[in-house]
Amino acid sequence: xxxxxxxxxxxxxxxxxxxxxxxxxxxxxxxxxxxxxxxxxxxxxxxxxxxxxxxxxxxxxxxxxxxxxxxxxxxxxxxxxxxxxxxxxxxxxxxxxxxxxxxxxxxxxxxxxxxxxxxxxxxxxxxxxxxxxxxxxxxxxxxxxxxxxxxxxxxxxxxxxxxxxxxxxxxxxxxxxxxxxxxxxxxxxxxxxxxxxxxxxxxxxxxxxxxxxxxxxxxxxxxxxxxxxxxxxxxxxxxxxxxxxxxxxxxxxxxxxxxxxxxxxxxxxxxxxxxxxxxxxxxxxxxxxxxxxxxxxxxxxxxxxxxxxxxxxxxxxxxxxxxxxxxxxxxxxxxxxxxxxxxxxxxxxxxxxxxxxxxxxxxxxxxxxxxxx
Amino acid sequence: xxxxxxxxxxxxxxxxxxxxxxxxxxxxxxxxxxxxxxxxxxxxxxxxxxxxxxxxxxxxxxxxxxxxxxxxxxxxxxxxxxxxxxxxxxxxxxxxxxxxxxxxxxxxxxxxxxxxxxxxxxxxxxxxxxxxxxxxxxxxxxxxxxxxxxxxxxxxxxxxxxxxxxxxxxxxxxxxxxxxxxxxxxxxxxxxxxxxxxxxxxxxxxxxxxxxxxxxxxxxxxxxxxxxxxxxxxxxxxxxxxxxxxxxxxxxxxxxxxxxxxxxxxxxxxxxxxxxxxxxxxxxxxxxxxxxxxxxxxxxxxxxxxxxxxxxxxxxxxxxxxxxxxxxxxxxxxxxxxxxxxxxxxxxxxxxxxxxx
Numbered sequence: 001x002x003x004x005x006x007x008x009x010x011x012x013x014x015x016x017x018x019x020x021x022x023x024x025x026x027x028x029x030x031x032x033x034x035x036x037x038x039x040x041x042x043x044x045x046x047x048x049x050x051x052x053x054x055x056x057x058x059x060x061x062x063x064x065x066x067x068x069x070x071x072x073x074x075x076x077x078x079x080x081x082x083x084x085x086x087x088x089x090x091x092x093x094x095x096x097x098x099x100x101x102x103x104x105x106x107x108x109x110x111x112x113x114x115x116x117x118x119x120x121x122x123x124x125x126x127x128x129x130x131x132x133x134x135x136x137x138x139x140x141x142x143x144x145x146x147x148x149x150x151x152x153x154x155x156x157x158x159x160x161x162x163x164x165x166x167x168x169x170x171x172x173x174x175x176x177x178x179x180x181x182x183x184x185x186x187x188x189x190x191x192x193x194x195x196x197x198x199x200x201x202x203x204x205x206x207x208x209x210x211x212x213x214x215x216x217x218x219x220x221x222x223x224x225x226x227x228x229x230x231x232x233x234x235x236x237x238x239x240x241x242x243x244x245x246x247x248x249x250x251x252x253x254x255x256x257x258x259x260x261x262x263x264x265x266x267x268x269x270x271x272x273x274x275x276x277x278x279x280x281x282x283x284x285x286x287x288x289x290x291x292x293x294x295x296x297x298x299x300x301x302x303x304x305x306x307x308x309x310x311x312x313x314x315x316x317x318x319x320x321x322x323x324x325x326x327x328x329x330x331x332x333x334x335x336x337x338x339x340x341x342x343x344x345x346x347x348x349x350x351x352x353x354x355x356x357x358x359x360x361x362x363x364x365x366x367x368x369x370x371x372x373x
Numbered sequence: 374x375x376x377x378x379x380x381x382x383x384x385x386x387x388x389x390x391x392x393x394x395x396x397x398x399x400x401x402x403x404x405x406x407x408x409x410x411x412x413x414x415x416x417x418x419x420x421x422x423x424x425x426x427x428x429x430x431x432x433x434x435x436x437x438x439x440x441x442x443x444x445x446x447x448x449x450x451x452x453x454x455x456x457x458x459x460x461x462x463x464x465x466x467x468x469x470x471x472x473x474x475x476x477x478x479x480x481x482x483x484x485x486x487x488x489x490x491x492x493x494x495x496x497x498x499x500x501x502x503x504x505x506x507x508x509x510x511x512x513x514x515x516x517x518x519x520x521x522x523x524x525x526x527x528x529x530x531x532x533x534x535x536x537x538x539x540x541x542x543x544x545x546x547x548x549x550x551x552x553x554x555x556x557x558x559x560x561x562x563x564x565x566x567x568x569x570x571x572x573x574x575x576x577x578x579x580x581x582x583x584x585x586x587x588x589x590x591x592x593x594x595x596x597x598x599x600x601x602x603x604x605x606x607x608x609x610x611x612x613x614x615x616x617x618x619x620x621x622x623x624x625x626x627x628x629x630x631x632x633x634x635x636x637x638x639x640x641x642x643x644x645x646x647x648x649x650x651x652x653x654x655x656x657x658x659x660x661x662x663x664x665x666x667x668x669x670x671x672x673x674x675x676x677x678x679x680x681x682x683x684x685x686x687x688x689x690x691x692x693x694x695x696x697x698x699x700x701x702x703x704x705x706x707x708x709x710x711x712x713x714x715x716x717x718x719x720x721x722x723x724x725x726x727x728x729x730x
Contacts, residue, residue, distance in 0.1 A: 061559035168648050198415045198649060199586050200664075203630035203642040210641070225559065232632035232642070252638065269564035270634050271589035275612045277635070278593045285568055286561045289529045 022049035022085075023187055023219050024073060024106075029082035031065070031072050038294045042068040043079075044243030047320070050187070055213065055220040057234030057251070059227055059266075061290050065243040066223050070189045073221060074108045075099065086187070104134060107180035111192035113172035117164040123150075124160030127179045134183065145182060152215070153178040154208060170201035177208065181216065191223045206233060227270055231255055236326075239263050242301040243293055245320060249327040259329035261337040262302050284337075284350065300332070307350045308337050310357060321370035333357055334370075377547050377580060378404040378427070378465065383440035385419075385426045392653040396422040396435065398604035401679075404548060407578045409571075411595030411612070413585055417649050419604035420584045424550045428461055445547070462493045466541040470553035472533035476525040483509070483521025486540045493544045508539040512569055531562035538569065542579065549573075550582045555590060567594055588628060592616055600624045603650045603660035606679060610686035620688040620695060622667045629701075659690065667692050667700070 031043035042065040050056045071077045084091045110116040128146040131137045147157035153174045194202045239247045247260040258264045268283035303313035320330040385397035397419045414420045442449040483505045490501035509517035512535040555563040598615045600608040608621040619625040629643040647664040662672040679687040
């Protein structure tokens with residue numbers, strides 16, 4: 001089935017809960033910011049489903065628009081165009097009280113555990129504030145709920161009268177997590193929740209997030225640049241480049257069999273903590289850096305850095321097509337630049353692949369042909 | 374091989390209102406000619422302060438209170454202003470994590486590199502000027518002649534870091550200290566920079582001291598690894614050896630607490646409980662014992678020395694991970710149970726190496 005045709009139709013209005021159905025659906029979502037007389041195309045036509053109960057990892061380099069997408073999903077910033085469905089309801093159509101009630105169900109965990117907590121509020125008030133906002137609990141009952149969620153998040157409940165500066169970075173991140181959980185949401189957007197933490201603390205937060213997912217039946221959109229962490233946590237992974245999704249697949253499939261050349265290059269760039277592996281590995285080195293989203297490259301956004309780019313790549317924008325089992329990729333030559341972590345792609349073989357592509361008719365890619373409906 | 378840079382018993386401290394911050398608390402370090410040494414540790418482990426101490430750049434109110442630093446037979450701590458100026462840049466140079474704040478935003482990049490050479494007497498003014506494009510080309514900055522005339526804000530993050538490396542190498546130092554050179558960069562750019570450092574080490578024979586919190590980066594580029602915790606070296610040895618068979622519980626745990634891109638899925642990460650230590654108030658005994666899963670009685674009272682645990686391999690611990698029966702056993706369940714009941718079964722590393730001597 002082609003993603004594009006699916007994109008046109010809204011998901012069925014009778015939203016059915018249950019594992020496997022889409023809890024959050026994005027259809028052709030755009031987000032643009034004015035920058036002087038120019039426009040920053042931060043999110044540039046994204047269609048994506050986050051399924052009930054899963055963790056969807058969203059990866060990409062800085063400036064690819066992944067954080068903006070997270071903020072659009074939580075409605076912290078409205079989308080410029082496109083629709084976002086949560087539990088089958090179009091968020092753009094929600095206003096006032098309905099929108100406020102939606103926010104109870106969708107919460108966010110932020111990257112910076114220092115900047116995201118009000119230094120003049122006690123931890124108990126920070127965590128309990130959402131309860132007050134929604135008028136859900138008062139006085140003793142609120143304290144009880146706050147202390148309970150603190151315990152669940154690995155904080156000492158008796159510290160609820162302390163201030164954020166009395167806590168370490170890891171503990172502050174726990175405070176942020178407790179605050180996001182107190183309304184018992186079912187969808188959480190976590191934007192780089194561990195990248196500001198010390199290495200020995202990161203594992204504590206990763207394990208906590210996994211534990212909470214089981215205990216509270218949470219669905220995560222996990223945004224990060226660290227592909228090892230994303231692989232560890234996610235059921236499926238979406239790879240973003242310059243405002244567009246270039247590949248989506250379940251974790252194992254994506255890391256073992258990347259179809260998009262950018263994913264392949266990204267995976268090969270990651271150093272592995274094992275000198276034996278590192279010794280015989282020369283990753284594909286992508287030239288240059290991610291271009292500006294103000295004036296992104298035409299057609300395929302990646303063609304300026306792609307080791308196997310062809311003329312067509314700068315002329316026709318590749319669609320996100322399904323190559324089987326929900327493995328989506330947006331590339332004219334999907335699957336051509338193969339290379340798992342263990343198997344390096346040597347520069348010579350990149351040249352061979354290029355030669356083969358030129359000889360071949362585009363589209364006739366063996367091993368990876370889009371599944372058509 | 375003779376050491377080009379040798380640090381012995383180095384202690385750097387900060388006198389603050391709360392007491393004494395023991396940032397570096399007795400470090401020994403050897404860097405051989407042409408070697409790549411990785412110093413790994415978390416924030417506050419003293420890795421950056423060790424580097425700043427070597428260059429005598431410790432910020433106020435910090436002071437080097439003990440120890441010696443020798444470069445090629447010369448005592449760095451006894452150098453006067455003029456000697457220091459020549460030592461920095463000509464002998465040892467340093468690049469920092471954030472290339473934007475290390476470059477002057479109102480001066481052209483080429484001029485800044487030229488200036489670095491002029492102020493160090495190795496090259497004449499004309500030579501300094503003419504070397505700039507060559508240096509930029511060496512770090513693979515395309516269109517070097519034009520780029521030299523641009524300002525830092527016209528460079529991307531990766532190119533700024535390359536320009537810093539070009540500047541660091543402009544006076545052909547014997548040692549380049551790189552403090553988290555790739556931390557602020559994306560992975561694809563990180564791969565470019567690491568490749569570059571490897572090539573420069575091979576082509577020019579510059580010894581590289583790479584300071585990082587990322588174990589994978591060390592595995593990628595270094596031949597020798599030094600693991601730091603609470604201002605001291607807790608383990609060191611050849612990279613292959615440290616990664617294949619870490620002997621200190623801290624190194625061992627750290628390697629198991631980070632998700633690997635090639636790991637099997639479904640496992641839980643090992644967590645190191647607690648927090649990095651308060652440097653004004655270090656615990657008695659081994660500084661890692663409050664967070665350690667493998668403690669024995671003497672860990673609480675007596676600090677271990679760096680013991681020999683293999684060829685060229687040293688670990689500062691009373692316990693050797695090789696002698697811990699089934700260390701992974703409680704990895705999946707409660708990770709913080711101290712193995713006190715097993716203590717008797719552990720072989721004490723100190724006694725073993727004492728017998729060997």
